[in-house]
Amino acid sequence: MRPTRCRTPYKKTPAKTRPAQKDSVKVYCRIRPLLNDNDVSCLNVLSKRTVQLISPESAINYRNGVYKEMQYTFQQVFSDQDSQKTVFDFVALPLVENLVQGKNSLLFTYGVTGSGKTYTMTGEPTDGGIMPRCLDVIFNSISGYQAKKFIFKPDKMNGFDVQSETDAMADRQNELCANMHAVARTNAKTPKKKDSNSDIMRTPDTTIVKGIDEDNTYAVFVTYIEIYNNNTYDLLEESQDDGFRGRTLQNRIIREDANHNMYVHGVTEVEVKTTEEAFEAFYRGQKKKKMANTVLNAESSRSHSVFTIRLVQAPLDGQGETALQNKNAICVSQLSLVDLAGSERTNRTKSSGQRLREAGTINNSLMTLRSCIEILRENQLTGSNKMVPYRDSRITHLFKNYFDGEGLVHVIVCVNPRSDDYDETVHVMKFAEMTQEVQLTRPYPEKLQLDLIPGRRKANQIFKQAIQKVEENSRGDCPPINVDLGLVYSLGPPFPSMEMTSAENEEILQNLIVYLEHRLNKRQELLSDLPRKQEKFRNQLIEVEKENILTKQETSSLKATLEQERKKNSTFETRIVELEGIINNLQRHVADKESTIELLQRELREIKMQLNQHILEKEKVKLKYSTKVAAETEKLKDAEQKLKIQKTQFREKEERLRKVKQLLVEDPICTPRPLSTRSNSTLCNTPVPSDENIPSVPMEFITPSTSKRDVPASRHRRSQSCNAEVWLDHRAAMPTELGTVLQPQMKRRKSVTKLTDINDVANPKVSKYCLMTQEQDSGGELETRLYKADVVQTTGGGAQVIFNEMETLRQQSPTSSPPRKRTAKTNSTDSDIKASCAISIEGHGKKPRL
Known part of the structure; x- marks a missing residue:
């Protein structure tokens, strides 16, 4: 981009033709x-x-x-x-x-x-x-x-x-x-x-x-x-x-x-x-x-x-x-x-x-x-x-x-x-x-040649300063000074253009003659003014020399005074160095004491922390044992309460059995028949007196059965050797997969998740009943229990469920280390659960009852 400079009527200084770079x-x-x-x-x-x-x-x-x-x-x-x-x-x-x-x-x-x-x-x-x-x-x-x-x-x-x-x-x-x-x-x-x-x-x-x-x-x-x-x-x-x-x-x-x-x-x-x-x-x-x-x-x-x-x-x-x-x-x-x-x-x-x-x-x-x-x-x-x-x-x-x-x-x-x-x-x-x-x-800038004297700004500044000094001198604020407001020593602008386009161009020669005459007159004027300037400058040099001599004398006296002050300063500096040494020793001693104090304070803080930690540990142990004692006390209270409830239930059941026994002995209409061992043992783990304590009833008081069909009141379950038994498998909807070594075997079974229909139990084809539960034991392992029972059809068209066996299935990882020894596979039968309780379903359309 060209530098923005408008075309000027001023002539340019001719320059030699230069090749473009x-x-x-x-x-x-x-x-x-x-x-x-x-x-x-x-x-x-x-x-x-x-x-x-x-x-x-x-x-x-x-x-x-x-x-x-x-x-x-x-x-x-x-x-x-x-x-x-x-x-x-x-x-x-x-x-x-x-x-x-x-x-x-x-x-x-x-x-x-x-x-x-x-x-x-x-x-x-x-x-x-x-x-x-x-x-x-x-x-x-x-x-x-x-x-x-x-x-x-x-x-x-x-x-x-x-x-x-x-x-x-x-x-x-x-x-x-x-x-x-x-x-x-x-x-x-x-x-x-x-x-x-x-x-x-x-x-x-x-x-x-x-x-x-x-x-x-x-x-x-x-x-x-x-x-x-x-x-x-x-x-x-x-x-x-x-x-x-x-x-x-x-x-x-x-x-x-x-x-x-x-x-x-x-x-x-x-x-x-x-x-x-x-x-x-x-x-x-x-x-x-x-x-x-x-x-x-x-x-x-x-x-x-x-x-x-x-x-x-x-x-x-x-x-x-x-x-x-x-x-x-x-x-x-x-x-x-x-x-x-x-x-x-x-x-x-x-x-x-x-x-x-x-x-x-x-x-x-x-x-x-x-x-x-x-x-x-x-x-x-x-x-x-x-x-x-x-x-x-x-x-x-x-x-x-x-x-x-x-x-x-x-x-x-x-x-x-x-x-x-x-x-x-x-x-x-x-x-x-x-x-x-x-x-x-590379562009070449075009320089304009103006008829202006160089140094105009500096001359103007000198002139303004001189005028200011003169005005201050006229007010009496400062001593008089000599200011030369003479000519600015310059012969004028540079030579005008001398480029001639023809031999008859007299205007250029005439302008050159005028310029040279003006330049000679300016030169003569400056030469005439030069001796005055020189004389004035010589007088100023003499004044400056006098001032210089006086200044040297003052300087020598000031140097002597300065030497004395330097000696005093050196004495003070020596004393200051000694005092600084003493101060440094004291500061070093104070720093040692402060470090010792800090070390002792750190040890004291550590001892306090250890004491506090020991106290906290004691409190934790005390709280732990007090919590355990309270838990054990609560367990004992719950056990005593449960024992009282069981004793009360035991007395009530004993009273009921006593009344039943009394009715059987005293009522001549009722036909006595001996209870089977299995049916007697299904009354919810209640101790029943043996047959020796029950008095015998004479045969003449036995009344024949009034049932329409000449069948006994209850039927025994099928023989164990029968392979046509059908199981009613009662379990949760989504049971956890059994991972034990021994698995229950039920060849023919019908699985239900809810026992709401009486026909599921009263079905003549069903001869076995199995109830499965799953929960965690005290060690956190999964424990599966199978409660097995016989289903006995009754004369009223219902069915009687007699529980006689319980299987407990546990599983344990071979690589684990339990707190007590357990077997990896368990398939046990609890004899005390045999015939623990019986579920009777009588008639049709009735709800099951215990």
Whole structure:
């Protein structure tokens, strides 16, 4: 891009024809550190300019059987140990020097998403990146040479106008009033929140560049734009809702000015006087920038951002106080800092919807940039004249002039060395390698020759100081001084142009004669004034010599006094050293005592802890045994209560048996028949008197049975040798599988889960009944009990269930070590359960009863 300088009627100094020099685009590489210790790096730094890229196992070419180790060379390679200051000094400081000299520069960061581009450009509040350091160096260099605000005013056509001091003061007053009204409205709505960035102490860069012209006045303007979805937005545009991103901003167009420079039409240019004001504008625009959260980056830029610093400089007038009121004498140079959005693959970011559209636009714009670079390189290498597609993307269209050779271009390739990013890193390295081969023409600045005396600013400052001293002397506040307000020793402007287009051009000769006469008169005037200056300077030297002699005498007396004071100080210092030795010994003794006290206190604390632990253990043991005693006491009480209940039941049953016995003996109508041993033993484990205690009944009192059928009252069960017995298996719905060695065998059985139907028991085919229960024993093992009984049909059509056997099935692991010895298989029969109780079911449609 050409430095913005309007065509001037002033003639230029003729220069010899110089061949055009070309410089290649300088590409730098910065490697981001690995954040996770488990990440594997695919990049090795071989030297300060060379890196090696190694194919990991997850790469596409590695899976295809192609294993490569590629080397790439850069202008400079910055590892993860290099600081932000180092990167700035190598990359951006030459561009700032170029800016001060009136030339344009471009710097952009390129890389995949999450590779550290934004960090390199902006940095952190405590450790600034390239952008804040550029602002620091610019303001450090032009400090003391800045023009007052609104002296330079943008003309909305990529140029600037020079205003008078009166108009500039009116604009400053209007801005002050507008700011006051804005603050008042803001305070009336909501209290102003303090910016968090203002609380962070920032360490500014103190570098100062050379090449500042002291006879020029300077002003700095900044712009901040973003290119989102191939649309250009002004981030510094004042909108009603500054916090809302995107929709309230207007799409700007890119135009070409009179000097064929590309610019964004209608962009807001903010004049800043300090780095803090520039930061304020940057943060205001940063709030409107498109940012989003993706899988690869928590704060991913969804647009290309361009922060432009424009340095406006104009010569001072003949008095050396204000800017020259001539628009043609203004020189504008700019430094564009571009933070490109990162290229990304949708199969890794899993983007969809709006994020997918943004990623597609970003990748298309970066592809256009690569295409432009590739065609430029091809045109330069082969001498062809292919059209470069700058207009296919806004980012390439805006910086078209730079690639045409109107400024310096530096590129920082940011690389994430993770092996997961290898495939994207390969494309980045190829782009860097291709960009370094592009040659740019070095522009030569056109210097204007103005009829102005050099040193105007310094002469004006000396004159003002002299006037101030004279005014102070006239008031009597200070002793009189001699100030020379004479001539400024300069022969005038340089020679005018002597380029003659024809032999009859007398005007040039006449102008040269006039200029030489004026120069000779000026020389004679200065020569006549020189003896007076010399005499005056000689008198001043004599006065200074007298003052110097008096000063030497005072100095000698002061030296003697100083020597005495030094001796006193040495005595005091010796005494202080002795006292410090005593103090050190005392402090050492105190430290020993304190360490002894601390040791004893530690031992005391340990003893107390042991005592407390012993007391707690005693309390635990006491509580444990008291709990056991209480539990055993409760068990004894429950056992006594159960014994009382059993004794009461036993007495009641004994009374019943006694009454039955009495009725059987005394009632002559009832036909006595002896009870079988099995039926007598089924009365719930109740001891029954033997047959010897029952008196015999005479046969004549026996009454024949009144039943319709001449059958006994009850039938005996079938013979054990009968193989046609049918079992009624009564068990739970989902019993636990029996894992014992001995398994119950029931060849013919009918399984039921609920005994609700009388016909299940009263069925003539059923001759056996088995009830199965499962529970845990005291050792926590599963215990299965089988209660077996005979089913005897009664004369009333019912059935009588007589329990005569119980089997207990237990299982135990062979590898376990129980507290007491148990057998791995148990199939026992408890004789005391035989005929323990009987269940009788009489009649049809009646509920079973015990």
